[in-house]
Amino acid sequence: MVYLASFGAENVGTGQFCVYGLLPAKDALKAAVPSGVKAAILNGLLTLTWDAAPGARDYRVLRTSTLEPGPKLMAVGLTTGKFTEPAPERGESATYRIIAVGTNGVSEKSEAVKVTSPKPKQIED
Numbered sequence: 001m002v003y004l005a006s007f008g009a010e011n012v013g014t015g016q017f018c019v020y021g022l023l024p025a026k027d028a029l030k031a032a033v034p035s036g037v038k039a040a041i042l043n044g045l046l047t048l049t050w051d052a053a054p055g056a057r058d059y060r061v062l063r064t065s066t067l068e069p070g071p072k073l074m075a076v077g078l079t080t081g082k083f084t085e086p087a088p089e090r091g092e093s094a095t096y097r098i099i100a101v102g103t104n105g106v107s108e109k110s111e112a113v114k115v116t117s118p119k120p121k122q123i124e125d
Contacts, residue, residue, distance in 0.1 A: 031055040031102030034081070034110040039096060046087040046115060048096055053107060056100035059083075062109065065094040088117045 036051035
């Protein structure tokens with residue numbers, strides 16, 4: 001994108017701020033929705049993987065959980081189909097979605113993948 005800034009509605013110095021820009025055409029293709037999203041928990045780490053999306057420059061990871069029900073942006077600018085973070089707390093469920101970012105905008109969210117860490121075993125007397 002190219003933005004040219006000037007002061008003035010007609011670029012004649014009227015004191016009003018105008019921004020002229022080149023935006024993608026309405027029919028420009030956005031990045032495809034990431035697919036093949038998988039999650040695995042091993043040694044206290046959660047690893048998400050997904051297939052490369054055509055037209056994607058990079059990826060974003062969104063998470064919701066039983067402790068934080070609103071969507072939270074966990075990562076931006078990922079250039080590969082892999083993300084790792086500490087696994088959810090024991091017994092907590094978390095849902096992850098991936099968004100592809102391309103030169104013409106962002107994709108829709110991927111299918112959700114849900115993970116639940118096992119609850120600790122109760123010791124009986």
